[in-house]
Amino acid sequence: MNRSEIETDLLEWMKQTPWRADLVRFERLALALFRFQYEACEPYARFCRSLERTPRDIQRFDEIPAVPTGVFKEFDLCCFDLDATVKTFRTSGTSTDRRGRLRLDTLRLYEASLLSSLRETFLGDLRGKQPMLRFLSPSEEEAPDSSLSHMFATLLAAEGGAGSGFDLRDGQLDLDSLGRARQRAGQGGTPILILGTSFAFVHFLDATAKSPSDTWKLPEGSRVMETGGFKGRSRIVPREILRSELASRFGIPEISVVNQYGMTELGSQFYDSSWLDPDGPRRKLAPPWTRVRIVDPATGQDIAAGEVGMIVIHDLANTGSIAAIQTADLGRAVRDAAGETIGFDILGRSEGAEQRGCSIATDVMLDASLRETTT
């Protein structure tokens, strides 16, 4: 299979609703994609050869070498001529030369994947009904290299109804425009969907803390999606507290507050199950064209369900880059009563922070140099 054939198959898969898991199809596509990426991306091929895991050595998708997210800061991991780049997404950061980047030569698969996930796990019954969408993030014009802003722009174009728009401009939250949108939705009794970064929602909570109790109550069926971390952008709020406070402020049930786990280096994202499966345990859902493995960091081997390990993601939507990504995040597989894996939990990276005591934290050397270059 060449890349075009792989993408055609994937696009078909992404159109299917509800999602349909198919391990045989995944394995076939993953191995074909690995063969293509090995041939097309020389730094990746060299990495694979150093591990003695080339296409000739590999029979299963979980043997495919995963690259750590950090190398996206140092290498252009792409399977096409750089001249063919149509979009470059960059990780957030304080210094451009240390920001990771994902180059894309086509947005077709990227957009199909993000829309499929949002429709399946977040929009649900509102799909095709053009609900009002408000975004607590900068627009794509303001942040052209932000994958999140592009995602929101894509969703806005595909599903957004009248009154949709962005409420973060020049780094400032525009509570007036958000308030007007809420009022308009309230008058029509139609749901409103508010999506944004976690730290923007914290600023929202802080800015509206003294508002009368019903000021920000949203119409029935409304929902919230938040994503990302807090570091340096706002006070740090535990995920559960943020969810509870947002539900309370907006007057919606907690199942309507959905967290997204994503990263610039990936073409797909992972959403909480709470909207799609309100009775099951809250966990992250993986689209069928992705596989999330929880591995022992020392061996790279999958660990038993319920045990904490390092998250490795195989994302077939990354056709033009590298599909197998090793993250620095910790997670745990979630299984149902029958022992089937039904999703995963993210446990973050903070474990052991206190253990370091007076020695430097992991990033201190890095942070110190960044402070120097940005001041």
Add this chain to the structure above:
Amino acid sequence: MTHLEIKWPDAMVEQVRAARGRLERAGEALRAMSLEQRLQSTARILGDWTAPDSPWRRELVTAFAADSPFHEDTVREGLDAALRAWKPEELIACVRRELAAVLESDDVVLSPFDWTAVLAGGTIPMPTMLSVLLPLILGSPVLLRETSNDGATAALLKRSLKAQNGTLARAFEHLAFAAEDVAFDTLLEAPCIVATGSDETIRSLSSRLRPSQRFLAYGHRFSIGVLGPALEFDDEAIGQAAEGFALDVARWDQTGCLSPVVVYLVGFDPSAEKGFARTISRALEKVARKMPRGEITTAVAASHANERAEARMRQASGETSGDPPRQTMSFEGGDYTVILEANTEPRPAPLYRFLRLMPVDSLEKLARVLGPFSGQISNVAIAGFSPGEVDALRRSLFHFGASRVTEPGRLQTPPIDWPHDGMPLLTPIARFAQSG
């Protein structure tokens, strides 16, 4: 209808208040002792801990290791080496030096704080011990909030105080509770507070204190090594330096601020750099046989896995840097990682026996490389320089805030009067008064 709100007392707040009450009474007896008496008693206690076969130290090894991720042999070696480097006579000399005005004049007197709160941090017992003993010398009783990583040191220290001097023992209390506990606020009422922790913790604490409170903070620092070209063709000296750094890295599994996270190789030929990387890898393997690395958390293991994979990617890419061209090389063992980098680009330090070696052309370039870390460097071990170069290098390192320059193998064993974070031992927590 009257709305009654009943506030139940928090058990830990009550414990802190009760301890504070006891300390205030104990403080009177403590201050009734002369400075000289307090100093001599403390020096004797220190002697009990630093003696060649100290039973206190032996007991601490067992108790501390039982509840810590470190291997017992690492704890034993670390405590033996660090405490035996503390000389009671050097403590006495240091106190006399720092408090000369009080000892030599009737006009200047000590006016001890009613009590001192010590907020322990980190994974290593020695800073906790010193943070308790110093206020006692000054006549200020101590309430210690133990670190969650060490539930052994405080209780043993209290017993050792009691064995020497009941008054000193009564002037020391210790409690363990979470930072989120409301009892923390009660602790922060102390007129003098000594804290060890991350920069974030220190900032947060500082914002909660009144300007009138004395606050001494030990934040995050890291240590480094610098090797010069005089070593390049001296196999014996190279071997010694490698063994010294391996010991510095292995002690406390590289988790203290005295642990080197990077060794700069100044003016080495690329082949000599590789040679040193291999030598120190072998030394780390050897030292691990005597001092195995302790358990690491999944988060630390993930951090190691990522940094190793990134280095492997750089190495496999074949990309070179500098003139002469250099390539990243990775040397991995079960308990250690050595990455010979191709340049000096700052990278994360995952700790737990993960060392980076970085090439630098000259001392002038080293100064430029270290500039961004000004104020964050703790101790530096150097070797392989001419006497003239050593003088210039020391000046440069002191300029960047390093508080001690020593040799490989001695980073983790500073003398008791080492100016931690560049500060004197006692005066930052002492209060003076003058008459006349």
